[in-house]
Amino acid sequence: MKKYDGKKIVVMSQAYTVHEVVPEDEHNWARVIYIDKKVELNKTMPEDNKSVALLHEVIHIINETTGHKMTEGHVDAISYGLIDVMKNSPWLKEIF
Numbered sequence: 001m002k003k004y005d006g007k008k009i010v011v012m013s014q015a016y017t018v019h020e021v022v023p024e025d026e027h028n029w030a031r032v033i034y035i036d037k038k039v040e041l042n043k044t045m046p047e048d049n050k051s052v053a054l055l056h057e058v059i060h061i062i063n064e065t066t067g068h069k070m071t072e073g074h075v076d077a078i079s080y081g082l083i084d085v086m087k088n089s090p091w092l093k094e095i096f
């Protein structure tokens with residue numbers, strides 16, 4: 001079963017579809033294509049990096065949708081910070 005490919009993710013009330021692709025630039029982990037409402041994940045990256053990349057792109061969508069001007073560093077800090085909270089506080093899944 002595919003873990004990411006074809007899954008829907010709703011961000012700020014907008015549904016995006018996740019696609020695992022082999023990008024032209026193999027160093028590009030992920031990107032959002034807003035016009036098509038899709039998030040592309042590099043299928044060649046290690047599985048552990050895919051969740052980080054997906055959350056990173058979700059933060060980008062929130063940033064873009066709300067008109068904030070977060071830097072790449074801000075997006076990284078929040079995505080890694082949230083992953084750390086979720087991994088170390090699994091009970092949170094029960095309240096959201």
Ligand SMILES: [Zn+2]
Binds near residue numbers: 056060072075
């Ligand atoms: Zn980014």
